[in-house]
Amino acid sequence: MKPYKKIIYSLMAILLLAACEKDGDKIYLNGHESNELIATESDIVLQQEEASKVVLSLTWSKSTLSVSNPAMDAPDLELVYTQISTTNDFSANVVETLETGLSKAYTGAELNTVAKNLSIAADVATPVYIRLKSTIGNNTQPQYSNVVTVNLTAYDIDMTVGFVLDSKQESTSWTLISPEANGIYTGFMGATSWYNFYLREGDGTVWGNDGVNGSAFLLSQEDSKWNCWFPGVGGCHYVEFNTVKKEWSTIYIPVLNVSGDIEGEMTFDRPNNKWYMVFEASSAGSLKIKLQGDAKLYNLSTGDGDDTAIDTSIAFEQENGNIVLAQQAGEITVTVTEAGEYTLTVDLSDPKKWTCQASSGLAEPEPINPFVYLPGIDDGITNSDWNFDHTLSLYNEDELAYAGVINVNSLWGYSINTEENNWNDKYTLGEGDAYAGTLAWQGENNLPAPAPGLYLFEVKLKEPTYNLFNITDKIFLSGINDVWDFETVLNATDTPGIYAGNITITVASEWGFQIHTDDTWNHKFGGSEGKLYYQGSNITDDDSLEPGTYTMTVNLIEGTYILN
Secondary structure (H helix, E strand, O other), X not given: OOHHHHHHHHHXXXXXXXOOEEOOEEOOXXXXXXXXXXXXXXXXXXXXXXXXXXXXXXXXXXXXXXXXXXXXXXXXOOEEEXXXXXXXXXXXXXXXXXXXXXXXXXXXXXXXXXHXXXXXXXXXXXXEEEXXXXXXXXXXXXXXXXXXXXXXXXXXXXXXXXEEEOOOOOEEEEEEEOOOOOOEEEEEEEEOOOOEEEEEOOOOOEEEEOOOOOOOOEEXXXXXOEOEEOOOOOEEEEEEEEOOOOEEEEEEEOOEEEEEOXXXXXXXXXXXXXXXXXXXXXXXXXXXXXXXXXXXXXOOOOOOOOOOOEEEEEXXXXXXXXXXXXXXXXXXXXXXXXXXXXXXXXXXXXXXXXXXXEEEOOOOOOOOOXXXXXXXXXXHHHOOOOOOOOEEEEEEOOOOEEEEEEEEOOXXXXXXXXOOOXXXXXXXXXXXXXXXXXXXXXXXXXXXXXXXXXXXXXXXXXXXXXXXXXXXXXXXXXXXXHOOOOOEEEEEOOOOOEEEEEEEEOOOOOOOEEEEOOOOOOOEEEEEOOEEEEOOOOEOHHHHOOOEEEEEEEEOOXXXXXXX
């Protein structure tokens, strides 16, 4: 805004608020009234595992200000604050926040932090009182809304555990620990290459990569942050996440060697965060072994490049029956009860307790199904019996997460089956509606059918949950010519799931480009060699093309694309 406009608005506000006289006329500001406040919940039990979910929404009305002179417009001077207190007269213990809109949504973590600031005891239902305070100037009396009451049960804020969130800031099964509650979190993660994540502390603070500086391994809790990312080597990583220094680092361990009474090289079971090795025991007894491996350190000084990573090593020793990290490999004892085949397992999945044990027999990890099947999802189209023709593809092993696009017209609902032609092993409705909810293993009720149309399905079997997202008559390309917006679109064709359009390439994008089913950044497809992958690496076909205009055709149902 130009300086002279600021002066005019300031003078106008002074005139209105003071009801000054000019040429014998008084000008009054009218319409400043108390806001009407509405809350979506009256009883809330907060849980740590649902800290990222919205648990309470507030909405309110806004005063319509006017002036007594109809030739003048009233400036927008109203400031609105939410006030939350443990006293119904707001005489003490008040948390006050300036608002900028007409609504506010609290996640579980945010509301639990409010509870902490109000000194509310954990695990006890406590009434809290919420109202709005609005003002239009320092020399006017504030107006207060109606008071809503919410019975709030908070949970203990445990700063010894950090919760790993995915790229959408949703919960995962991973945690890191800070035994001293000093803001330094450590633990092993079985990460895929370039895995994106955030970390949430017990008080609700979410950390990601510094979005201003942009350097890998530099942390920030500001709104400008984006996701942290692992280097391009997937497998076993030992992570140190230091919120004090605002840095994190990872040690990548490609191989873990066993020496002593057992000799060999262990194999990493990445989804389960375990190392294992099969060996033959000649007799019962105690076996003495050592565990160590060469490794690579990635941190703020090295960046995520493999050529700059620092050569290092990692080793374990035994302590109180468990194993811990050590400068030099120490002696570890495992017991076998008789001669025969055994599996040596190093379990790093629980950051509070790492174990090394020998178990009888061959204990290789169970294979993960690459697909799940949706019988019943199209019986309104085919007018035939249920079949296993429609699948969702695995895109995240750690969460057993599957996704895919399907043209839906279901008459009786559907199920999510884990094996082709197996009608018994299936997930059905737990709680929810046609578009989101929880799954039940071999439950009684089918998942409800959504309205006919094209949908992106997201199914997570570890939680287990389902979400459906309607896809409209266009999809979006982002990253073309290194421009990261949603201006480039492909339009729907006459065939459901197929989109096409012309795109003009002037220069190859440094990071490739993405296909999005909407403009939220949440539902992205990457791909290569004509195949699409949900949440996959960016498409880099533009790198080999001359500048010009090309036709792109995308088949979301088949998961393919053509650029020519």
